[in-house]
Amino acid sequence: MAEVGSPPARNTRPRNRRALITAxxxxxxxRDGFDQVGMSDIAEAVGVGSSALYRHFAGKQQLLTxxxxxxxxxxxxxxxxxxxxxxxxxxxxATALDxxxxxxxxxxxxxxxxxxxxxxxxxxLREVARxxxxxxxxxxxxxxxADARFxxxxxxxxxxxxxxxxxxxxxxxxERLLRxxxxxxxxxxxxxxxxxxxxxxxxxxxxxxRASRRRLLLAAATRLFADAGYTKVTTEDVGAAAxxxxxxxxxxxxxxxxxxxxxxxxxxxxxxxELERTLATKADPAxxxxxxxxxxxxxxxDHGGFIDILVSEVGHLPAAERHRARQxxxxxxxxxxxxxxxxxxxxxxxxxxxxxQAALTAANDMARTGPIRDAVAVLRLGSALMLETPxxx
Numbered sequence: 215m216a217e218v219g220s221p222p223a224r225n226t227r228p229r230n231r232r233a234l235i236t237a238x239x240x241x242x243x244x245r246d247g248f249d250q251v252g253m254s255d256i257a258e259a260v261g262v263g264s265s266a267l268y269r270h271f272a273g274k275q276q277l278l279t280x281x282x283x284x285x286x287x288x289x290x291x292x293x294x295x296x297x298x299x300x301x302x303x304x305x306x307x308a309t310a311l312d313x314x315x316x317x318x319x320x321x322x323x324x325x326x327x328x329x330x331x332x333x334x335x336x337x338x339l340r341e342v343a344r345x346x347x348x349x350x351x352x353x354x355x356x357x358x359x360a361d362a363r364f365x366x367x368x369x370x371x372x373x374x375x376x377x378x379x380x381x382x383x384x385x386x387x388x389e390r391l392l393r394x395x396x397x398x399x400x401x402x403x404x405x406x407x408x409x410x411x412x413x414x415x416x417x418x419x420x421x422x423x424r425a426s427r428r429r430l431l432l433a434a435a436t437r438l439f440a441d442a443g444y445t446k447v448t449t450e451d452v453g454a455a456a457x458x459x460x461x462x463x464x465x466x467x468x469x470x471x472x473x474x475x476x477x478x479x480x481x482x483x484x485x486x487x488e489l490e491r492t493l494a495t496k497a498d499p500a501x502x503x504x505x506x507x508x509x510x511x512x513x514x515x516d517h518g519g520f521i522d523i524l525v526s527e528v529g530h531l532p533a534a535e536r537h538r539a540r541q542x543x544x545x546x547x548x549x550x551x552x553x554x555x556x557x558x559x560x561x562x563x564x565x566x567x568x569x570x571q572a573a574l575t576a577a578n579d580m581a582r583t584g585p586i587r588d589a590v591a592v593l594r595l596g597s598a599l600m601l602e603t604p605x606x607x
Contacts, residue, residue, distance in 0.1 A: 231260070231262070231266075231270070232270050234260050235256065235260050235262075235267060235270055235271070235277070236277070236280055236281050236284055238256055238259040238260050239251075239256050239277050239278070239281050240281045240284075240285060240315045240319065241259075241315065242255060242256060242259060243278060243281060243315070243319060243323055244315035244318050244319055244377070246529070247322070247323070247529040248274070248278060248323045248326050249326075249445055249529070249530070250529060251274070252274070253267055253268070253273070253274055253277075256274075256277070275326060275327065275328065278323060278326055278327060279327055279328075279331045281319060282316075282319050282320055282323065282324055282327070282335060283334065283335065283338065285313045285315060285316040285319055285320075286313075286316060286320065286335070286338050286339070286342070287338070288309045288312070288313060289306070289309060289313075289316075289342045289370075289373075290338055290341050290342055290345075292305050292306055292309060292345070293306075293341070293342050293344070293345020293346055293348075293349070294341065294345055296348065299349065299352045299353065302349060303349070303393050303396050303397065304389070304393060306369075306373055306392075306396065307373070307389040307390075307392035307393045307396070308389055309373075310373040310374065310376060310392055311376065311385065311388060311389060311392075314376050314377055315377055316374050316377055317374030317375065317376075317377030317378060317575070318377045318378065318525075319377075320335065320339070320374075321374075321525055321526070321579075321582070321583075322525055322526040325442075325443050325526070326443075342370060343363065343366050343367060343370070344366075345366075346365075346366035346367075346369050346370055347362045347363055347365075347366040349366070349369065349400065350362045350365040350366050350369070350399070350400055352400075353397075353400030353401050354400065354401065354404060356404055357404055358404070358406075358407075360407045360585075360586060361404055361405055361406075361407055363585050363586065364407060364580075364584070364585070364586040364588070364591060365399050365400060365402070367579065367580070367584050367585060367586075368399050368576045368579075368580070368595055369396050369399050369400070370579075371572070371575045371576040371578075371579040371580075372392065372395045372396060372399065372572045372575070372576060372599070373392060373396070374575065375568075375571050375572040375574075375575035375576075376388075376392075376568070376571075378571055378575060379567060379568075379571050381564055381567050381568055381571075382564075383564055383565070383568065387606070388568070390606075391565065391568055391569070391603070391605065394603050394604050394605075395569070395572055395599055395603050398598050398599060398602055398603055399595060399598075399599075402594070402595065402598060405591055405594070407586055407588045407591055408587075408588045408590070408591075427456070427458055427462075427466060428466045430456040430457065430458065431452060431453070431456045431458065431463060431466055431467065431473065432473075432476060432477055432480060433456070434452050434453075434455035434456040435447075435452045435473050435474070435476075435477055436477050436517075436519040436520055436523065437455070437519050438451055438452060438455060439474065439477065439519070439522075439523050439527055440518070440519035440520075440522035440523055440526075441519075443526065443527070444470075444474060444523075444526075444527045444530045445530070447470070448470070449463055449464075449467075449469075449470050449473070452470075452473065471530065471531065471532065474523075474527060474530060474531060475531055475535050475539075477520070477523060478520075478523060478524065478527075478528060478531070478539050479539075481517065481520035481523075481524065482539065482542050482543070482546070484513065485510070485513065485546055486542070486546065488506070488509045488510075488513070489506065489546060489549055492505045492506050492509065493549070498557075499553045499554070499556035499557040500553075500557040500601055502553050503550065503553045503554060503557060503597070503600060503601070504593070504597050506550060506553070507573060507577070507593055507596050507597060507600075508589075508593050510574070510577060511577050511581070511589050511592050511593055511596070512589060514577050514578060514580075514581035514582075515580075515581050515587060515589060518581045518582050521578050521581055521582055522582055524543070525578065525582075528540060547567070547570060547571070547574070550570045550574075551563055551566045551567050551570055554566040554569065554570060554600055554601075557601065558601065558605075560605065561605055565605050569599055569600045569603055569605075570600060572599050573595075573596035573597075573599045573600050574596075576592065576595060576596055576599070577592055577596055580592050
C-alpha cells in the first residue's frame, strides 16, 4: 500500500496522535475503501505499532465512526449558526476543501457503521440539511418547504462533490467556484416540485414473467449489492432473490466477483450508448449537455442501485477490471467536460471538470438519498451549475 503523508518518527508521542490517526484513516478509507484497509495500514501511516492504535480505538469500525462524524461535524457547526449569508457560504466552501473526503466517506463507507452509529450520522445530516434549508431561504425567503429542502441537499451535494475526483485547482479559485455554485442554487427562481412518486415495483416483479435467468440474476445482484453491500451478499442470496436455487447460478456466472463485473459493465454500456446517441443527434454543445444530463437523470432515478454500486463497490473488482471500469467512467465524464469547454470557451478542462462533477453528484445524490425526486428540477439545477456558474480564467 502506498504511503499516506509523512508519518511521525517512531517511538515519539505527539500530543495530537489521535487526530493524526483519524486523518490517516480518513485518507486511506477514502482512497482505498474500508474493506481494503487494515488497522496495520493505518498504524504504518501514522508511524506507530498496531498496539498503540488500539489504545485509542477498539477496532476499525469504531475508527470509521469517528472519521465520518469528524468530517461532518464542521458542517453541522457552520450551518447551526445564523449569520451573514456571504460569510456562511465562504466558510462552507473552505470547509468543503478542508474535509474533501466527506462525500465518499458518508455515501460509500457509512453502511459499514453499526446501526446505532448510522442513526447518529443521520441525525447530524438532518441538522446540516436544516441549516442549509435556512440558507436557501436567506437567498429566497419566498421558497416553499419542498423547494427549500431540495436546494439544501443540492448545496450539500455541490460542497461534497470534490470528494469524487482528484482535480487540483488553486485554493482561492476552488473555494470561489464552490461559493458561486452554492449561490447559483440559492438564487434559482422558485419552482413547484412534483410530489415524490410512489415506489415502483421491484425489477424482479416487473420482469420475472419474461426475463431470462441471466437478467433475473443481474437484477437481483444489483438490488442486493446496492442495499447490503457486496461483502455481505452471497451467491446463495442472489440465487434465492432471483428464484434460482442451488448451483444453477454458476451456469451463468463463475463467481460473485464476475457477477459484480457484469452488473457494472451492463450499466456503463447503457451510459455509453446514450452518450453516442446524444452526440450523434445534438450539434449544439450546450444542448447536447442538457440532453446528456436529462438521460443520465432518468437512468439514475430508474436504476439507483447501479449508481450505488458504481459509487461503492467498484473496489471489489480484480485490479485489471477495476482499472478498466474506472477508466470507462473517466472517459465518460471527459466527454461531458469536452462539451462544456465547447459550450463555454472561457473554461479550461480543470474548471469544467469541477462543474460537471458537481452536476453529476447532485443527480446521483437526489437519485440515491435525496428527499425530492423531481427530474425536471434536477435537470434545471444541473444545467445551471454547468452553464451559468461564473468562472474567471
